Amino acid sequence: MFTAARMIAALCLSGLAWLGSDYVMGLMPEREHFGMFPYINTLIGFLCGWIIVGPRAGRGTAAAISHGFTGVVAALIWVLLLHSTVEMVDLAMKHRYSGALDAFAAIFEIAVEYGALLLNTGFIMLMVIGAVVTGFLPEIASRHWR
DSSP states (O other): OOOHHHHHHHHHHHHHHHHHHHHHHHHOTTOOOOTTHHHHHHHHHHHHIIIIIGGGOSSOHHHHHHHHHHHHHHHHHHHHHHHHHHHHHHHHHTTOOSSHHHHHHHHHHHHHHHHHHTOOHHHHHHHHHHHHHHHHHHHHHHHHOO
16 A cells, blocks of 8 residues: 555665665775666665565654664665675676586675675665664654555
């Protein structure tokens, strides 16, 4: 069902995903072409905001903060897994793996490498502040528009 809280949560999390993508692109100066990277992350952020954070709005302030963090962590996990899978497929097309199991295990190895890149103080602070805002704004929207 379409609610204002869902829309606000989706827009907040998609905006946070766009800002996070821009920040990560700054952390990787050796790579110049990112292609659809920010757009895919924004779509994942929108979906996580709509499906995870939005329906849970209206349960109080403490719960709102928790829901914001849940949405951000879920979006980060989906983004890491998706981009790791894409990288694995690119490497598999270059015959870097001896079998399907090696390729499947490489998804998680690549995700850990990408996750280590995200252990940056500025990125973590961006996500923490974004999670709090993403939790509060849908909570306010659910109180004003039912």
